[in-house]
Amino acid sequence: MKPIKITIAALAIACSSVFALAGHAQIRNCNAGVGAESWPIEPDKYVTRNCAFCHGEGVQGRAVAPRLAGQNRDYIVVQLQRFRNKSRNNPFSLKYMSHVAINVLPENECEVAAYLSTLEPQPFNNGDETLVALGESIFKNGVPEDNVPACQFCHGPDAQGGGIFPRLGGQSAHYLKRRLQQWVEGYGVIAAHMPGIAQKLSPEQMDAVTSYLSYVK
């Protein structure tokens, strides 16, 4: 390769990193009318064709793929961007969602996410029932002596979330626990306060709060 080509290649890499960084900072504003000129899609058919194979019938979640029904629009849009730029980087995300998210066109993502947020979420009810009371206390009060903040401060009193904060109520206990563990393992460090909070939770506290959440309607 001649020097000039190397320079061009280096420039291209530098530019793409700059855009990748810009992607971290920018959150698409779905209220800014970006959907107006979007490619016309029928969101229900789009979701059935593209999401339900892994995320289950009615996108109510299945195995490691979380429930999308009733999830908050802006949270979904931010996560799609993180899958695309690989900052949500646990092995399953890199293997599946990084590719899938690239195929959700930016001009459609607000529309798709808004549609998902309108679906009625069904609770998974798959946590350990004996830990629910402890889990509810952790969710509502945190564990002040262990410096764990109250989950409801960001996620809301009914774990409904809002804006960029996800709905956790009724989500699969297994999925929620893996997310907490992944932050401890060093994945997804972009997620604001969550890596630090997850590190402060004991395995039993993780089991408890995720068990509680799986039963929240």
Added chain:
Amino acid sequence: MKAGSLRLVVQAAVLAVLIPGVGFAGELQDKIEYCKNCHGTSGQGFRGFYTAPRIAGQPVQYLENQFKAISEHRRDNPIAKKFMVPVMESVPLGMRAAIAKHFSELDPRPADGGPRNLVAAGKKIYEEGIPDENVPACAACHGPDAKGSDMVPRLAGQFYPYLVAQLKGWRKGYRSKDPVNVTDDNTMLPIATAMTGEQIAAVSAYLSYQR
């Protein structure tokens, strides 16, 4: 005693003094990080489902007075009771001064401003008060740059929705007593209750942009 074992004894003594100190520093750092989960990584305030105010740049004495008021259930609005009462129970008395000092020294940019079109009207209220309503100039106590001092809180750069909620809270009977002289009425009680919703919005909008 040989010189070698004397050295060991000295080293052990030095460590015995140092280790509790290291433990405290670590615990303090953990507790400060705990505060920042809700109040923002620079104490600039943070909006989750609920809103936590800016605590950066607050005078040490104001913060310590509030810690005490929270512990004694005198910061009595529902959100303070719900979140801050259990939090303060977990903060050792001996750690409070260091936490207050840490946040008093932070100076992040304002993070949550109100409506821009109200700023001019708000500036006038802040600097001149509302003489017809017997509302004094806010600047008289909170300072011309709204940085506060001693027991008077900083208002500059405070979150707009927090300022509005506090001023309207006095109408609802929250924070009605002075944080230090607990049998006296809070200085802000007659002032805040004399203000209209529009005046509260305006002065809060002005303050939310002050650096």
